[in-house]
Amino acid sequence: MPRSAGLVTARCNHHYLSLRIDVRRLFPFLSGLTDVMRIGIVGYQGSGKSTVFELLTGVKPDIAKAHTGQVGVAIVPDERFDRLVAMFHPKKETPARIELFDTPGLSRSDQTGNAQRLGVIREAEALVHVVGAFSGGDPIAEVDAFVTDLVLADLQVVTNRIERVEKDLTKPLPNREQLRAELEALKPLEARLSEGETLHEVEFSDLQRQATKSFSLLSRKPHLVLLNTADAAVDAPVVQTIEAKGLPVLSAPLGLELEVQQLPAEDRELFASEMGLGEPSQQRVIRAIFAMTDLITFFTSDEKEVHAWLLERGSNAVEAAGTIHSDLARGFIRAEVMSVDDLLRLGSEREVKAAGLHRTEGKDYIVKDGDEIVVRFNV
Numbered sequence: 113m114p115r116s117a118g119l120v121t122a123r124c125n126h127h128y129l130s131l132r133i134d135v136r137r138l139f140p141f142l143s144g145l146t147d148v149m150r151i152g153i154v155g156y157q158g159s160g161k162s163t164v165f166e167l168l169t170g171v172k173p174d175i176a177k178a179h180t181g182q183v184g185v186a187i188v189p190d191e192r193f194d195r196l197v198a199m200f201h202p203k204k205e206t207p208a209r210i211e212l213f214d215t216p217g218l219s220r221s222d223q224t225g226n227a228q229r230l231g232v233i234r235e236a237e238a239l240v241h242v243v244g245a246f247s248g249g250d251p252i253a254e255v256d257a258f259v260t261d262l263v264l265a266d267l268q269v270v271t272n273r274i275e276r277v278e279k280d281l282t283k284p285l286p287n288r289e290q291l292r293a294e295l296e297a298l299k300p301l302e303a304r305l306s307e308g309e310t311l312h313e314v315e316f317s318d319l320q321r322q323a324t325k326s327f328s329l330l331s332r333k334p335h336l337v338l339l340n341t342a343d344a345a346v347d348a349p350v351v352q353t354i355e356a357k358g359l360p361v362l363s364a365p366l367g368l369e370l371e372v373q374q375l376p377a378e379d380r381e382l383f384a385s386e387m388g389l390g391e392p393s394q395q396r397v398i399r400a401i402f403a404m405t406d407l408i409t410f411f412t413s414d415e416k417e418v419h420a421w422l423l424e425r426g427s428n429a430v431e432a433a434g435t436i437h438s439d440l441a442r443g444f445i446r447a448e449v450m451s452v453d454d455l456l457r458l459g460s461e462r463e464v465k466a467a468g469l470h471r472t473e474g475k476d477y478i479v480k481d482g483d484e485i486v487v488r489f490n491v
């Protein structure tokens with residue numbers, strides 16, 4: 113296919129979006145460059161996972177997908193995005209989205225089936241752990257039990273690898289040094305896991321990162337506890353006890369809120385006030401999910417489209433360009449950058465330039481949350 117030469121201004125459109133998804137499927141190693149993150153909704157059976165999934169995505173859970181998990185999309189609320197839309201009145205609005213993944217619930221009684229279910233959970237990049245606190249039960253014990261299930265699953269993976277490496281080390285293989293180093297890297301992780309501790313707080317060496325890359329360690333994934341309560345009351349001692357374990361917690365009556373959402377619009381307000389419900393918690397929950405990830409938001413805005421993109425914190429301008437389209441990364445020349453706050457405050461790109469707040473950045477520029485970017489590229 114002939115490619116146009118010269119300097120091209122990259123603005124995004126839906127055509128780019130569909131291409132980008134194909135690229136991600138074909139080259140999974142590029143997934144760090146995507147702006148869609150997959151968040152697993154996890155927990156025990158009956159805790160309200162599918163209720164949360166439906167509340168946040170508007171997608172009805174499909175029983176046929178219960179074993180493999182079901183994916184839906186939730187929009188990440190962002191005031192800056194709303195203000196950019198109000199400023200540009202674009203033909204198209206594309207807010208940042210995260211993928212929510214309703215995973216099969218673990219069973220408390222049937223441990224054998226749990227291995228397969230945990231395998232599904234491994235596909236998620238971060239965990240929203242729904243704890244049923246609406247009909248008795250002990251939420252703290254439930255959190256402990258679930259975390260233990262994650263730790264034991266990781267322990268099994270790490271131990272299996274250690275045993276494999278130890279076996280290989282009895283043979284006269286050429287890569288013995290490498291295997292020994294891998295063993296050294298894995299042993300402390302095994303020790304920690306066998307004490308029932310998660311891997312959240314552990315600072316990994318390069319070697320440990322390398323050695324565990326393919327494991328998708330469950331007890332290292334970002335983990336948010338969502339207490340699904342019977343009513344609007346927050347059980348502060350329970351919340352504090354879970355927070356003290358180092359896990360962020362949110363408490364919300366999600367089942368009740370889904371009921372409200374499904375009422376005819378004219379009945380919602382009355383029912384919500386009778387139930388003592390405040391603002392719906394969807395936005396609060398999605399913001400908390402977003403906060404536990406390591407993502408930032410950058411924007412591309414004009415009259416055609418205002419688009420919010422998600423990017424891993426610490427990514428450079430080329431990686432940001434690649435999020436928009438792989439061609440932009442390949443042919444990257446420079447990025448023209450201003451802060452959305454400046455743009456909104458001053459009212460136009462011209463004013464931002466006049467104030468000397470518009471910059472040209474190269475490949476190594478580390479993109480900041482709230483950057484407004486135009487990529488110049490040549491392919």
Ligand SMILES: Nc1nc2c(ncn2[C@@H]2O[C@H](COP(=O)(O)OP(=O)(O)O)[C@@H](O)[C@H]2O)c(=O)[nH]1
Nearest residue numbers: 157158159160161162163217246341366367368
């Ligand atoms: N009373 C009450 N029931 C709930 C709540 N959340 C979920 N449920 C009920 O608990 C059962 C299991 O919910 P579901 O979302 O399917 O749980 P999952 O197995 O974790 O997906 C369903 O019958 C729900 O209607 C809640 O907040 N309050």
Ligand SMILES: [Mg+2]
Nearest residue numbers: 161162173217
């Ligand atoms: Mg379910």
